[in-house]
Amino acid sequence: MEYKVIMPILSDTMDKGKIVKWLVKVGDYVKKETPIVEVESDKATMQVEAGVEGVVKEILVNVGEEVPVKTPIAIIDTEQKAAKTEESKPQPQTQSKEETKTTVDIDEILNEIISSPKAVSGSASPAAKKKAAEYEIDIEELQNKGELPKPAHLKDIDEVIIKKYFTPKAAKLIKEYNLDINNFKLDHKIRSEEVLNYIKQNNIPKITKLTPNQIAVIKNVQNSIKKPTFLIFEKINITKKEGIKLTAQIIKALALAMQKNPLTRSVLKENKLLTYPASNISVAVSRDDGLYMCVIKNAEEKSLNEINEWLKEIKTKRLTIEDLSGSTFGISNLGMFGIERFTALINDKDAGIGAFGKMNEGEIKVTFTIDHRILNGVEAAKFVNDFKEEIKNV
């Protein structure tokens, strides 16, 4: 059996210990009480005993190194001892109990508290009373009418003040812009125009919290900008089909071109290139809840109509992880917004992305952003040419 000698806790305040000197070497036979190492703590230098009988198998921490207490510093093979002295039983590993780190679980605490009733009585806090007096608010009267909680605190008085001096519309602005009401002269009913004027004059921002999706997008584009990319600028000729979105035609042609160019169906993963058989394409979709890179699977096998339907559905359907993952190439189309030409950032792990501008007499300007780690210039050129051929026929 292997016994791990650990950095002992030599004093009540010791967090780390430094190896001063090893008194044994690998292969040495040690008894339970044989000193094997000198350790320096925050207080003093002390010798540490083996703790078991056996042969030193490994020394894990070198002289001069400092490690936290309870870190293994050496391994003693207790089997070898058993061959020499059979009567003594192997020493159990008596390590001091690991101290469980106190972690704080907010949810648990809140759940515990949420049902507990207000335990205090009284009419109002000193600060609330002071403020109420300042603004001539009759706490007792409002509490009798049930318009103020008991006891009242500052935030309750603030609400009364807002109600008293601001129109509902103005009060809403106060909350939205997190404004301090002390910035207003509280001697008349303040209308929203006055608040808006104050906001404008002082150039105060409205605070909107980012949605998880927005945060994810930020992370994605930040990662994207780190990729070594190059750009290919091209024009494609396309015949618009009645009842079919241009984007559907582009997806179909791209999916077919991807079948001829395995690298566009590839992603990098830990020094390996994973090449998938399917043409899974991420498509920039603008939805009511934000912009998503939605992934159409096996686009090479789908008909134009099927792709067209997918484009319609994906606008409103409830998205799952499946709808947002598994792509190897992407497209973004701003043609419908009248944009001539633009470049796009590569989505997630994709090999590249095509950015499509508006159609002009059957011609569309497109920019491909290619991840140079996956495709080089020649490989990308071949892929773009294949795509140009395919788009003529869809």
Add this chain to the structure above:
Amino acid sequence: MLYREALNKAIDESMAADESVVILGEDVGRYGGSYRVSEGLFSKYGEKRVIDTPIAELSIVGNAIGMAIAGLRPIAEIMTVNFSLLAMDQIINHAAKFRYMSGGKMTIPLTIRMPGGVSRQLAAQHSENYETLYSSIPGLIVLAASNATYAYYGLKSAIFLNDPVVFLEHELLYPMEMEFKELKNFDPFKAEIVKEGKDLTIITYLKMRYDVLEAEKELRKAGIDVEIIDLNSLRPLDIETIANSIKKTKKCVIVEEDHKTGGMGAEIVAQIQEKCFYDLDAPVLRIAGEDVPIPYNRKLELLSIPTPDKIVKKILKWKAENGI
């Protein structure tokens, strides 16, 4: 810089700058100090200025007072605050009173360093905090160093003050690696605003500073922006800094490791209500050690003192109960 290194630097530089500075205590010399605070000083300044004493706390402080009267600036080290009980008569009845008894003719430029607090399983007789005791004695200055910067500048100030200073340290802090800030204008009696915030003032000192900082991370997640004040000086108390903070936040929590009844927190609450009662939007919450001798069992030991987890729980509960 390690906390103990900051203390060592303060003593070393003071001894180099002024020949009248001497240190005395149990194991301060050849052994380098129980917590390695005086390491290297014996070989540098010799046995006349770095004096190993017998295990006799009353005589350590008594001798130090004699030295101080005779013109030296002694630093007496008591191994732990628990043992200082034996030196109480010298500290309270002599050191604290000589300036007054002599009509101001005699001063006692004495610093008494002592570590205290709940360490790890040292049991009731070696785990006390006696800051409340010393902070209630007129004539004493009580400083509590929670970090390397204050340990260095605070101890240097203590050594060169002409009145007796009880300089409190915490046993768990000695081996801690801490940031050291160079300061130009240092006032030992000024509390430190460790973190600014607008929702709630937390007042703390010594090792609890670190538990409060841990708790702060969780409170922030719960949307509470706390202001943290580290007192540094327990007597005199920097009530100005406290009052200014409460004027802003309207709410106050005190976190102390010492027992609750009659503790430091009780005195702070009393001063707060004298100074800024009408700024309070809720009763002041005290989070303190339980009113029991500190248990030896590690689990019970942790139950008897505030921990980050308990600090968060108690603050959230207090907020819910008070409807704030």
